[in-house]
Amino acid sequence: MILSTNFLKDYIDLDENIDVKKLAEDMTRVGNEYDSAEKLVPATKLVIGEIIECEPHPDSDHLHLCKVNIGSEVLNIVCGAPNARKGIKVIVAKVGAELPEITIKKGNIRGQESNGMLCALYEIGIDKKFLSEADKNGICELPEDAPIGEDPIKFLKLDDNAIDFELTANRGDLLSILGMAYEVGAIYDKEVKEPDLTHSEVGEDVNKQFNLKIETDNCKLFLAKMAKDVKIQESPDFIKNRLIASGIRPINNVVDISNYVMLELGQPLHFYDYDRLGNTILVRMAKKDEPLKTLDGQERTLSEEDIVITDGKEPVGLAGVMGGLTTEVEEDTTSVLIEAAIFDSVKVRKTSNKILRSEASNRFEKGLDPARTYMAIERACKLLEEYAGAKIAPGTVKYDKTVNKEKEIEIEYQFINNVLGSEISKKDILDTFRKLKFKVEDKGESALVIVPTRRIDISIKEDLVEEVGRIYGVDNIQGKLPVVPMKMGHTDKTIREIRHKLCDLGLNETLTYVLINDKEVNQFTCDEFEALRLLDPITEDRNTLRYTMITSLYKIYEYNKARENKDVCLFEIGKGFWKKGEVYGENQKVCVLMTGNYYDKIGYKESINFFDIKGVTEELLDFLGYSGRYSFVNPKNMPKEFHPGQTSEISVNNDIVGIIGRIHPSIEKEEVFVMEINLDKLLDKKVGKMKFKEISKFPKVKKDLSILVDKDIPSKEIELKIKKKAGKLLHDIKVFDLYEGKNILNNKKSLAYSLTFSDPSRTLQDEEINTIMDSVILDLEKSGMELRK
Amino acid sequence: MKEKIEQIKQKTLEEIKKVTDLKNLEEIKIKALGKKGELTEVLKGLKDLAQEERPKVGAWVNEAKASVEEFIKKREEEFKTFELNKKLENEKIDITLPGNKLKRGSIHPLNRVIEDMEDLFVSMGYDVVTGPELETDEFCFERLNVPKGHPARDMQDSFYITDENLLRTQTSAVQARVMLANEDKTPIRIITLGKTYRREDDATHSHQFNQIEGLVIDKKEVGVSLADLKGTLEIFVRKIIGANLDLRFRPSFFPFTEPSYEVDVTCFKCGGKGCNLCKQTGWIEVLGAGIVHPNVLKMNGYDPEKFGGFAFGTGIDRLAMFRYGITDMRYLYTNDVRFLSQFDRKD
Incomplete structure (x- = not known):
């Protein structure tokens, strides 16, 4: 507004x-x-002048050399406007004048001195869309009575x-x-004047000439009056200027008055050409696909959700949004039917969203005060009589189902102060209601407030508290902290700890969009779920909720790769979404992507491989307490986006919680590794308490074991075999070397293990360890493995 | 005799002086003090001397031996020090070469701000709670006093999956969940932070962004008021955004609070003088807040006659941008490594 x-x-x-x-x-x-x-009009240094001489510029076919009398002096001004001529009064911008687009300087135009500028209205700041054709194409011609040397803005009543x-x-x-x-x-704290509604009425009562029928609950109030003998002409300046200041284009006096009253009182009006309308109005819901040509000349196709005004048969207006073309007020209109009505705000909003948002629909959507409807129709009559010479017929055609009663709300003074945390006195509270022009009665501990019908936003006590707060001023209320029983705030720090752990492991945290393209949603996973697609996406590129975050991180990797960022180690903690059957769900996940260099060390050239990202994963799982409870297993279902030989599922307590592996070379030729764990699933698994274990006071015994095995035997399998045979005294086992290549058969690999034995209660004897080692070796050899010496 | 001993001593000392390495020194040591060394020979010859001469000569020899031994020891130390120094010299490294490191990780600026906010409110006794991002119409709107047909629920503003399911448009959705889940209807003091989604995407709006929401509900006798909300937000703004900032509570309208306020903060770019960021007003709108609407209490099982409280919320993205001087919102979501790795240290 x-x-x-x-x-x-x-x-x-x-x-x-x-x-x-x-x-x-x-x-x-x-x-x-x-x-x-x-x-x-923000322009400065403007003055009314008269062109006293106007000659063609010797070196131009369109410029004029003008001598302009501005009272105090006569200025030489070069002007290019086609309508510049001797004898007209004009707006002169003097040297130094600041116009919206330019500052006027002393100039020389093709050899001729120019000390100012003759202005068009759009040059001083009135938007072209509000101007007549003449004003759009030339300088402003002021009336003959314009006083030379005076301020043209004031003269034109544009000083607003x-x-x-x-x-x-x-x-x-x-x-x-x-x-x-x-x-x-x-x-x-000022008085407000009442609008002037006085006008005379002549002729036959409008009710005798006109029929009104309302066939829908979505119209609660409909008033109509008749204005005859209207003379269509230009509006007086004050009406035009106020419309322009309010952003509405003036058209003619009658149309302008309908807009003027809407601005003034907030009630949208519609004026019909009575002769084109006929003597009936019927308001109903539109029929499916019913056509209507609106004022702007557009053919609209309506639905059963739209309210229409009809002449009994055909629609003549789209209620609350726009009138129809057939009954429009035109140059030859003489009789006008004035409509002032209230239509259902939700229905109007839906229709206007679909068809067109207008000044009228905006007001209907927010809700209207019926008292204003009555006021507006009388005000329109008053202005039509005064500025269009109209003769108003007595009586009003009326349909009114509104309950237009002032609300009474009783509110305790203490309640106001309790909510605001303030100590506003009874006097100040009553004063606030008085300033708002609410009728109020002091009842000792409380006030009975009668809310004017214009304030449809006020219906409960809390609304009145807001009014007091507003007008009394929130700035006058001192801030404090709630006095409540002390308690410790609680927060689950796990997610934060995971974030910091991964940061400490050298990864950059990312935040990515959860919306992706539906073509991407099944990438990097074999899980079965129904993808969640948006009903109304902004772009097709982001039309679906992601299920796995790997897609998101891979996109981020591609973005960085395109910018030659080669070492990319990322993680994100976020959500993946799905539907299974009728159940909608979301899971918190952690996702890691690694490629390029991980170690920042001179001479270290090895780029990230599977075991780097596996190491990160193990670090995280160990940190979270899952040490000894997880394993990396061959995937049952291999998503086609993963390298079939470098991918593993992550199993915790024998339940798959995630996947880790290299992106398939056919998708990504660089070696890019990703890992994702479903945190909801993982964190649901039990973790033992962190508990001190007694440190053995007796010496440890270390033994190394190097064996030659078939390449495809997993190390984990050998480890388990050794552990099983070695028994309780084996404290720790670690792989410390892997060798393939020279001096070894093609299908073999050499693995070296370091075994640590200890007993917390005694010193171990060499013989018993040797016996254990012998049995371990025997067991391995039985399985076809070979001891390397 | 004395001269002879003195001569051997002087000669040996001379030789020791000239020696250039440990090996030669050892030879001289043997030559003078060894089993067949010159001074040893003199000692051996003592038995041939007269009885009364023996102690005197013995003393001379021992004195000479001691001098030689002492000098040898001194020279030995010299050589050892020299050798060690030579070894250390060889082991010298270029200490200006870079240290060995893992890649350095970083925490996303948005989460840095989120963690600070969590810490602040936890220290004031608030619990941090979470809620789903895929919400239902019921919790995102209905239970927050935003009935069907309300403009805020327009399709064009929200990402709906079905008529009932949508990506949450505000963290306020968690309010209703917390109130409803608290079966004993005891006082509530929570914040919730996280991702929210709206159907808009332009230079200053991302369709995905982050919000913090706070809710305090207590018995009417305790009286959690607008003044308490003011005090709480003053602390929030001054701890999280800037110590010297002023707040302005501007009455506004939200369906879930009454009275409602938009809270402006002194423009953090110009300090209130007026600039293009604050559109010359000197203020930046930061928070939405208010007294919980009685309908919201009622709909979620709290009796508005017995309970009352306040709620507040704000977007986090802009605050993070301000804190770190991030010039373009898109940086927060494009995740350029050159951007991310700038957040690799303590604040």
């Missing part, structure tokens, strides 16, 4: 030279934010300010000058 301060002054006494910025700031403090607060407010959804009452006047009046 753009507020014209001149318009506002009709209803409230404001300082002649009001500081528009201050007004906007004061409104902001009571909850009405603004976007801009500017003079309607426009504040563009961004109002909250509940304050539909502020979509009117009158509503704004009540709000400003509450801030500055």
